[in-house]
Every structure is written in structure tokens, then in C-alpha cells.
Amino acid sequence: MTLARKDFETDVLIVGGGAAATMAAFECAEAGVRVIQATKGRATSGTTTVARGGFAAAMGKDDSPEQHLAEVLEHGGELINPELAAVWTADIVEVVNDMRRWGAEFILDDNGELDLKIFPGHSHARAVHHFDTTGNMVTKALSKKLRADNRIEKHSLTSIVDLVKDGPRVTGAWGVDYKTGTLVAYAAKEVILCTGGGSGLFYVNDNPPQVTGDGYVLGFRAGAPLLGIEMIDFQAMCCSPEELFGFAPHPTGFINAGAVFRNQEGEEFLKRYYPDTAEQSTRAEVILAMAREIHAGRAGLTGGIFMDATQVPKETILKQIPHVYKTCLHRGIDISETPLEVAPGSHTWLGGLEIDIDGKTPVAGLWAAGETAGGIHGGNRIGGSALSASLVFGRRAGRAAAASINEAPPPASIPDDASAWLEELVNREEGLLFADMRLRCRMLAHEKLGSIREAGPCAEAIAEYERMERDDIPLMRLSPEAQHSDKARGQDLENALSVKNLALLGKLLAMAALKREESRGAHFRLDFPETDDANWRAVTRLESAPNGGIDFQADMVT
Known part of the structure; x- marks a missing residue:
């Protein structure tokens, strides 16, 4: 079977469908350049909906971007790029005002002013919000504006397989329209990657299923450095009851409401660690x-600890975390009466591709924003930072990329043989089923690369991911239905392509986690439990080597 092919040419190709990608698309449209937004899901899909409690912006009368910046840097494990943090904390104020003009429904107080929440790590109430469904509200506002903008060409249900380069410059990309199983090729003067993070690498996560670290892998293979990829924001996710498995009930919101965390023995253990x-x-x-309580054997029957809001007045719960309350109640659990058993799951990734203040990577023609970009959050991000930074850097990348197209050479054509290995995959009748391999990738990360790490498991993960790349992926096959249905073939291709990305991403994560022989921020090594500023006050950097290997270095922070 030979795959059909469609070719497109544009000034700017944006890969991704969340807040960063959509903000970039708006800026390109305003600049009057041709723009295509290619998304694995529907338009304005992505991880924006995962944001719940609000996002940070210094909107209060007694607050300032400078104070916001100081607190971001304080909590970043000394690894944040201060130039990125400075433009983010300054620009987000203007972005919030723009969004209000677009009709974003931020909650207001009795005086008609923004109702601002205070999140842990912040000295001021500065989280704008729509109760605990902020991500959904932002997605709704952006989606409405996107639908009304005919200048943006939208290609949904399209998975980008690889970037194309002409010498040192990125000149486009190619992938699969998995509605039909058709190969799509894009020639573009500038490409912006906004594909979210890599939480889909882990068996327990709260991200949409299409979030598989594509931007990290695409950029890395094209020559862009990956910074701080070992820093992952794990969050409490339900492991019991089964009806709530994988649901992230927003621990910051629980703490703000007055809830406590207990181990199996009933101890409020946070007070022991942080008195x-x-x-x-x-x-x-x-x-x-x-994670330390679970590792020490003080977990519940299904391997978690207990988030307990039973002593919190129900009216407080309904005001602070109504979405969590209603979601749990819909599935048969009243959190005002029953604690939730939770364990760490992957929520957001803090590292990513190296960028400057406008989202430009060191590779000509390539930009990144949102969770795909690195250097913004360092070793830890305080609450309300992910969506805030995504909105800012999406806008900055779109604006700067649009301004750069007149300096770019005409985009090169996509090679005719780009799809050769895809056609082999489609036509293979024997081999390893892609779904089994994807589960193996995810379980490997869950078991060996979670919130507590050691040298042995990290090394074992590297070896196994390398074995999968060498022995299994070349023999991967689609389901039998893919031979007879365009829709089934397209869906299988999209999922099979994620296996290739997950295996490489897992290897990169394991290498960075193994190399950082200390504990800092979101990275904890059981065999190196202390912070080591002398040797590891540094940002890890992974780059693709000319021989196909991986170059590692640690950039010391002065």
C-alpha cells in the first residue's frame, strides 16, 4: 500500500493546539503572514484544560511584576533563566488584560475587580481564575476567537512525524493526517513547536492521550538542545477508587481549602517534613x-497516601474546589466525607528546548513555546506558572517568527522518500503490536523514572529504551483493521508514531536523571539526597551528536 500525499506551503507552521500555539497563531495572523496550525487533536486541544486553579499575574494594587519575578526565581532551584522569567512576569499582565477584552470570564469580586487567589510560594494573591476550571475557561475563550479568525488555516487530527532541514535551517515538516491516513508535507519559512510536554511517557498522568513529548523529540533530532529535561512536576493523582484513577484533584486547591495529607497511620506527615x-x-x-512516605511503606492499600478534606466545611470546599467536588461526587465519592487516596503522577515537564526571550531556538527557522520550551521554570515551578508562561511565550514566538519571515530563504521542498519507513510500517503484517510497545514505554518510566530515582533503575531504563529502539520499533506493526480502513490506519499510525517518540524521550529523561547526582527542586535521587551546589548548580543540556548519539553537558549557573 502506498500512502497518498498532500503538500502545503506557508510562511509559519505552528505545531500544537493549546494556549501557546493558539496565541502564536493569533500573532501571525495579526502580522498578515500565512499561517497553518497543525494539531494532533482538535483545534485548541492540548494540555491547557489540565490547568485548574488559576494562573499567576501581578494584577493586584499592592503587587508588581518585579515581586512576582523575585518569587519565581526564589523557588526555581537556582536554574531558571532570569531573562525569560523577567519578560514572562512582565508580559503576563498585558496578556490578562487582552484576554479580558476577548471575553475571558475571569471571576470578579464584589467590586468588579479580578478575584485573585494566593497560591503556595507566592507572597501576594495573584492567581486569576475561573474557580477550579480555569483551563477550560481559557480554552473556551481562545477557541471562540480562533474560530472567528479565517486568516489561520487549521489542520486538526494531524501528527507531525519529523522536521525537514535544508543545511542548518529548518524548512518545514511532514506527518500524517490521521483522519484519512494521508501523508502531509509542509514547506515553511518558520516552524513553531508548541506540542506540550511529555507526561504521556508515564503510565499515571493527567494529560490528554496525544501528549507524548513530540516537540522535545522533533526539536532534539533537528539539533536544538534540551535543557533540564529531568525536572518533572509530578502531582497527586487518584489511585483509588478505580472510578477516579488518574484524576488529579488539585492538591494546591486542597491545601488552600484547609485539607491535610495523611499517611496510612493517620499522621499529617507534611508537618514532619516542613514543620x-x-x-x-x-x-x-x-x-x-x-513519594517518601510511599517509599517508606506508609502507603494505603492501593499504594497512595490520603488527601483529607473531611474536616473542611462543605461550603469552603464548594467555593475553593467546586470542580473537584462535583467530579468526585459524580463518580460516587463525597470528598467532604471520604479522603482520596493519591500517588504522584506526571502533570507538567519543567525543562524543554533552549529558547531566547522570543522563543527562538539555536536552530535557524525553529521556535518553541509553552511546555515545549525550557529554561523558564528551572528545577521547580510555583503554582500558577505553567499556563501563565505558555500564554506569554506563545505570543512572543508568534510575533517574532512572523517578523522574521522576510529574512528567511524560500522553504525547501519535502523529500519524496520521507514516507518510506511509514509505508513499511503500514504494510507489515507480522511483528510487535504498537499498543503493547506503547504500554511498555509508559510502564518503564513509571517504575524507574518517577518522583524518586536511583542510579540503577535509571541505567536499566536507558538500556531497555535503547533495546526497544534497536530491536522492537523496526518490527512494529499496526492492527489488522488498519489494512482495511483509512480511519483505523490513520489512528494506528498516530499511536504507533508516538511509540518512536516515547522511546527516545524515555532514554533522554533517564540519561539526564542519571547524570544529575544530587537532589534539587523536582528531581530527587535516593542515592544522592542532598543538594550539591558545588558540582550541580547547573542546567543539564542534551544535544544530538553527529554520530547519532547523545551529547551531555552541565552548564554551571554563576
């Missing part, structure tokens, strides 16, 4: 304490 600041514990601190 003076338990109520203001950051997300990373809560997850580390949870």
Missing part, C-alpha cells in the same frame, strides 16, 4: 513528601 511551612508547601515539596 514551619506545611500550609504553604509548594507542589514539588508535597509530592516529594508523598
